[in-house]
Amino acid sequence: MTLHGAGQRDATARVVLIGVTGLAVTATLYFVGRAIVNTNGYSTVGLFGQTGVGVLSLKSLLATIALGLAVVQVLLALWIYRKLPLAGRPPKRIGLTHRIVGGVAFLVTLPVAIHCAIAYGVKLTDPRILVHSVAGCFLYGAFVAKVLLVQSKRLPGWALPVAGGVLAVLLIVLWYTSALYYYNGYSVPI
Numbered sequence: 001m002t003l004h005g006a007g008q009r010d011a012t013a014r015v016v017l018i019g020v021t022g023l024a025v026t027a028t029l030y031f032v033g034r035a036i037v038n039t040n041g042y043s044t045v046g047l048f049g050q051t052g053v054g055v056l057s058l059k060s061l062l063a064t065i066a067l068g069l070a071v072v073q074v075l076l077a078l079w080i081y082r083k084l085p086l087a088g089r090p091p092k093r094i095g096l097t098h099r100i101v102g103g104v105a106f107l108v109t110l111p112v113a114i115h116c117a118i119a120y121g122v123k124l125t126d127p128r129i130l131v132h133s134v135a136g137c138f139l140y141g142a143f144v145a146k147v148l149l150v151q152s153k154r155l156p157g158w159a160l161p162v163a164g165g166v167l168a169v170l171l172i173v174l175w176y177t178s179a180l181y182y183y184n185g186y187s188v189p190i
């Protein structure tokens, strides 16, 4: 749908308000994360019965599952917008599938991020950890913004694709700076 005049201004104002809400969530997570930052080196906080390297391996697996679900989400979104070559008309339930897969991806990231926050907090000690910590805070701000956008009526056409794209990029950055680091012998292939 094309928006004109006052309708377009309302729609833009709604997107700006949602963007500011997302940034407020990001900033809150950042400051809470900075307040609980753990400087004791490698964490002893467990996750689902795992400790030490077991936690590293479990979190990397969950982060990889979340990344895989993000790829599925991007493909589903391309199909919804009829930009997926050879895929034909999207089935009726594809929107619901996209919401369910998105919800599952969010749930998979939660225990990982909660462990990160409790065990480390937001650490700015080296470029990889800084990028990872900040991207983690942005992920949940972007997630809140995306959910608010999905619930809103009469948005500019670019709003949902941009929010979805930002979420996918953040998950790639988070995986790259954590799970890939672990799988690649504690280094990132720049």
Ligand code: HEM
Binding pocket: 029, 033, 055, 056, 059, 060, 062, 063, 066, 109, 112, 113, 116, 117, 120, 121, 122, 123, 129, 132, 133, 134, 135, 136, 137, 139, 174, 175, 178, 179, 182
């Ligand atoms: C509030 C958001 C987040 C913060 C502040 C945060 C922060 C951190 C920090 C500081 C580390 C330690 C890095 C190191 O010393 O090597 C870490 C590790 C890690 N993070 Fe996050 N992170 C967040 C969200 C996430 C998310 C959403 C994922 C994946 C979906 C993730 C996946 C991992 C993994 C796999 C590790 C390595 C395992 C470990 O060291 O325990 N993080 N995180």
